[in-house]
Each structure stands twice: as C-alpha cells, then as structure tokens.
Amino acid sequence: MLTYDVIVIGFGKAGKTLASKFGAQGKKVAIIEKDDTMYGGTCINIGCIPTKVLIHSIETHHGFDEAIAEKNAVVSRLRAKNFKMLDDIKTVDVFNADATFSSNKVIKIRSANGDSQELTAEIIIINTGSVINTLPIKGLTESTNVYDSTSIQNLKTQPKTLGIIGGGNIGLEFASLFSQMGTHVSIFDPQERILAREEEFVSTKVAEYMAKNGVQFELQSHISEVKNDGNHVILVTENGEYEFDAVLHATGRKPNITGLGIEHTDIKLTERGAIQVDEFLQTSVPKVFAVGDVNGGLQFTYISLDDSRIVWNYLKGNSDYSTKKRHHVPYTIFLNPPLSRVGIDETQAKEQGVNYQSNTLMVANMPRAHVNSDLRGFFKVIVDADSHLILGATLLSAESPELINLIKMAMDNKIPYTYLQNQIFTHPTMAENLNDLFHF
Numbered sequence: 286m287l288t289y290d291v292i293v294i295g296f297g298k299a300g301k302t303l304a305s306k307f308g309a310q311g312k313k314v315a316i317i318e319k320d321d322t323m324y325g326g327t328c329i330n331i332g333c334i335p336t337k338v339l340i341h342s343i344e345t346h347h348g349f350d351e352a353i354a355e356k357n358a359v360v361s362r363l364r365a366k367n368f369k370m371l372d373d374i375k376t377v378d379v380f381n382a383d384a385t386f387s388s389n390k391v392i393k394i395r396s397a398n399g400d401s402q403e404l405t406a407e408i409i410i411i412n413t414g415s416v417i418n419t420l421p422i423k424g425l426t427e428s429t430n431v432y433d434s435t436s437i438q439n440l441k442t443q444p445k446t447l448g449i450i451g452g453g454n455i456g457l458e459f460a461s462l463f464s465q466m467g468t469h470v471s472i473f474d475p476q477e478r479i480l481a482r483e484e485e486f487v488s489t490k491v492a493e494y495m496a497k498n499g500v501q502f503e504l505q506s507h508i509s510e511v512k513n514d515g516n517h518v519i520l521v522t523e524n525g526e527y528e529f530d531a532v533l534h535a536t537g538r539k540p541n542i543t544g545l546g547i548e549h550t551d552i553k554l555t556e557r558g559a560i561q562v563d564e565f566l567q568t569s570v571p572k573v574f575a576v577g578d579v580n581g582g583l584q585f586t587y588i589s590l591d592d593s594r595i596v597w598n599y600l601k602g603n604s605d606y607s608t609k610k611r612h613h614v615p616y617t618i619f620l621n622p623p624l625s626r627v628g629i630d631e632t633q634a635k636e637q638g639v640n641y642q643s644n645t646l647m648v649a650n651m652p653r654a655h656v657n658s659d660l661r662g663f664f665k666v667i668v669d670a671d672s673h674l675i676l677g678a679t680l681l682s683a684e685s686p687e688l689i690n691l692i693k694m695a696m697d698n699k700i701p702y703t704y705l706q707n708q709i710f711t712h713p714t715m716a717e718n719l720n721d722l723f724h725f
C-alpha cells in the first residue's frame with residue numbers, strides 16, 4: 286500500500302489545481318487519471334477549449350479542415366502542458382489508471398496493462414467530472430453518423446446537414462458553429478422556446494440571429510426513433526421524419542460516479558446521483574471531498590476552480606468562504622453574438638417584488654459596434670431603485686463574455702450603478718456603453 290498526504294481522483298480543473306498547490310508545499314500527492322488523452326480534464330480536451338477554438342477559427346474565416354487542425358494543435362499543446370505542470374513537481378505522482386474506492390480511505394488503481402495497486406491518504410479529492418446523458422431513444426446508440434459532443438469534434442468531413450437533439454448550451458454552440466460553416470442545422474427540443482430560462486425576448490432575439498444563419502428550430506418535438514437510411518440519419522418525431530448527414534445529441538451531462546466504488550464507502554449520493562457534499566465540498570466521509578461536476582453543482586470550469594478554492598481554504602483552517610457565499614455566478618453561451626448573463630433578470634425582479642429600474646441599450650447605437658460592423662444585440666440591466674445596487678445584466682453582443690465579468694465585479698463589491706454611469710472608459714469600446722446603460 287502506497288501512502289500519500291493527498292489523493293486526487295481525476296485530472297479536472299479543481300483536482301489539478303489542488304494537486305499543484307499541495308505539491309508546491311512539498312505534500313506527497315497522487316493524482317490518478319484513467320484516460321491519457323484527458324490530462325487537464327474535460328475543459329481542455331473535449332469541452333470549453335476545443336469548442337471555442339473551433340468557433341474562433343470559423344469566425345475568423347478558416348475552413349472546416351483548418352479549424353479542426355487548429356483545435357487539435359491547441360488541445361495537444363495544452364494537454365502536454367497540463368501533464369508536465371504536475372509531473373514536474375517532485376512530490377506529485379501522476380498515475381494513468383482507473384481509480385476505485387476499496388474503502389473510505391483506500392483507493393485501488395488499475396492501469397490499462399492490468400497492473401493494480403492500493404493507495405491511501407487522509408485527504409481524498411474526487412474530481413471525476415460528468416458524463417454525457419444519453420437518452421433511451423430507440424436506435425440512438427446503434428445508428429451510424431450519430432455523434433455526441435466529443436465525437437463530433439473529430440468529424441472527418443463537414444456535413445451538409447446536421448440535426449441536433451437538445452437545444453441547451455452544447456446544442457446551441459454547435460448549431461452556431463456549424464451554421465456559420467454553411468451546414469444546414471436543425472435543432473430538436475421538447476421546450477416551447479430555446480433558452481427557456483431566459484426572458485422571452487432574449488430567446489426570440491437569439492433565435493432570430495441563429496435563423497439568419499440558416500438554423501431551423503423544431504421545438505416542442507419529441508424524437509421517438511433514430512435510424513439510418515444508407516449513410517443518412519433519420520429522426521422520427523410526431524411531426525414527421527427528418528433526414529440528415531449527421532446528428533448530434535446533447536441532452537445534458539450527469540455526475541460521473543460509475544466504477545468509483547462508492548458502494549464500498551460511507552459516501553452518500555444525492556437523489557439525482559451526484560456525490561453529496563456540504564458547503565465546504567466535504568462528503569459524508571471526513572476529509573473526502575467532491576469537487577467540480579461530480580458534486581451536482583453548476584457545470585462550468587470556473588465553478589470547479591472555485592470549488593478548489595473552498596477546499597484549499599478549508600483545509601488550511603479558513604472557512605470564511607463556502608458555496609453558501611458564492612454569489613453572482615456569470616455565464617456565457619458562445620453564440621454569434623454571444624449571450625452573457627449575471628444576477629437576476631426583469632422577470633425575476635418582478636417575482637421577487639424588488640423595487641427595480643431597468644434599462645436596455647441597443648448595440649446598433651454603440652460607436653464600437655459600427656467600428657466592428659456588427660450592430661446586432663442589446664445590453665439590459667436591472668438595478669435596485671432604492672440602494673442603487675446592480676441586480677443583474679443580460680448582454681447579447683460581441684465582447685459580452687469579457688464585459689459580463691466587469692459587471693459581476695461591481696455587483697460583488699456593491700459598487701452602485703452610479704459609479705459605472707460616471708466612470709471613465711476607453712473609447713471606442715463596448716465597455717464605454719456602460720455609461721449610458723446605467724443612465725436611468
């Protein structure tokens with residue numbers, strides 16, 4: 286049995302950050318990653334980074350083959366860099382093996398060649414991420430030319446037509462990507478409108494821009510079967526049959542606990558199959574933590590990173606910050622133009638009975654938008670009319686993924702909107718429009 290100070294299962298954002306920090310302090314750390322194409326985790330290898338390289342490449346007028354090559358180059362570079370970052374630390378051992386709990390504090394690791402050994406540590410960090418939620422639709426897994434968010438990134442040729450099952454973050458981002466390449470895309474989703482959690486006019490505007498790129502929406506539709514006709518894929522719905530060169534299914538991701546041997550421990554699961562944690566991400570076993578997607582929280586890389594901060598501080602005896610104190614989590618869906626959100630929107634302000642004011646500014650009225658020759662979108666904010674604090678913002682525009690972080694910072698630091706109204710901003714930028722946006 287090998288004894289460590291800390292064992293990390295999974296090379297995701299939180300796990301690698303903690304392994305690196307403990308290693309830098311001279312702690313003996315084992316980090317176990319079962320897949321040698323996944324050093325750095327989902328984000329770097331099959332998630333955020335490759336998808337955004339593809340989007341950026343296509344938006345800067347590269348073709349399909351070039352975009353795929355660029356994506357492969359970036360991913361290989363970052364994967365190698367991530368591996369080296371930990372492998373170079375003397376007290377950190379990186380194992381390429383499958384990890385399973387034998388008991389609360391003992392992990393059995395098995396490498397591809399069948400070798401196995403047992404490891405133990407007082408502190409164990411579970412960072413096994415999430416896996417694709419494959420719906421039990423007849424023929425979905427058996428049909429050819431049907432892809433998930435990972436396999437579609439390795440397509441050899443650009444499909445002329447693409448059907449997408451699921452109009453969530455992944456479905457919409459791939460729809461935007463492929464439609465900009467000239468592929469005819471159709472999105473199938475049971476909901477009445479895309480982005481159902483956003484205000485209706487946001488959904489309408491996003492749908493309008495996507496439709497201009499040729500995206501078709503098959504909403505309130507239910508797929509009963511997926512089948513092949515030669516090389517084509519047929520989606521069978523109550524409204525008829527639809528034929529495509531390729532189909533992507535993207536209907537959510539679920540915490541990855543398969544094969545972890547949770548049944549050999551006292552770790553509890555939530556009703557939804559995530560690892561149950563407290564506000565410091567500690568499981569029901571003391572000093573065993575679950576960080577990132579596996580604990581059932583928001584599935585973003587920056588949440589996994591924030592989880593690592595909470596665990597790090599907690600283990601250093603600082604319990605000032607916890608998930609209970611995590612506020613104003615922003616997000617961006619990388620469409621064209623991108624949609625970025627933080628805080629509450631007007632519908633939620635009304636529901637909460639807040640005395641609010643709202644303001645909307647159209648991108649077409651912004652000088653920088655004319656420089657960029659992109660007049661699409663709007664900025665909308667909600668403020669508290671009494672305290673002057675910012676309650677939320679929805680930005681549908683170029684550069685919104687950067688701008689939203691500025692608004693989040695103002696919200697976190699309780700900076701009143703009047704400050705942004707009178708702040709000096711460089712010109713011509715999209716940020717300078719915050720002056721007018723906060724002018725009520």
Ligand SMILES: Cc1cc2nc3c(=O)[nH]c(=O)nc-3n(C[C@H](O)[C@H](O)[C@H](O)COP(=O)(O)OP(=O)(O)OC[C@H]3O[C@@H](n4cnc5c(N)ncnc54)[C@H](O)[C@@H]3O)c2cc1C
Binds near residue numbers: 294300329
């Ligand atoms: C297509 C796509 C696009 C995305 N885009 C964005 C985005 O733009 N922005 C954003 O913030 N988020 C995005 N996300 C979400 C983001 O990627 C995830 O929330 C984040 O990567 C989760 O990280 P994690 O720390 O939970 O673990 P992960 O990075 O998922 O790492 C878990 C690791 O554990 C390994 N593992 C699992 N089980 C075992 C075991 N038993 N033994 C050993 N190793 C094991 C896995 O192989 C994996 O490498 C995207 C996701 C996808 C799929």
Ligand SMILES: NC(=O)c1ccc[n+]([C@@H]2O[C@H](COP(=O)([O-])OP(=O)(O)OC[C@H]3O[C@@H](n4cnc5c(N)ncnc54)[C@H](O)[C@@H]3O)[C@@H](O)[C@H]2O)c1
Binds near residue numbers: 454456538584616
């Ligand atoms: N930009 C980003 O930050 C980013 C990008 C991609 C993914 N992600 C993360 O990855 C997670 C997973 O993304 P996702 O798009 O798979 O999940 P999601 O939860 O965002 O969307 C799932 C979609 O599938 C639809 N759906 C459910 N059942 C269906 C059915 N039978 N037929 C057709 N559609 C059906 C839902 O209505 C929903 O629109 C996201 O929740 C997000 O946290 C983030």
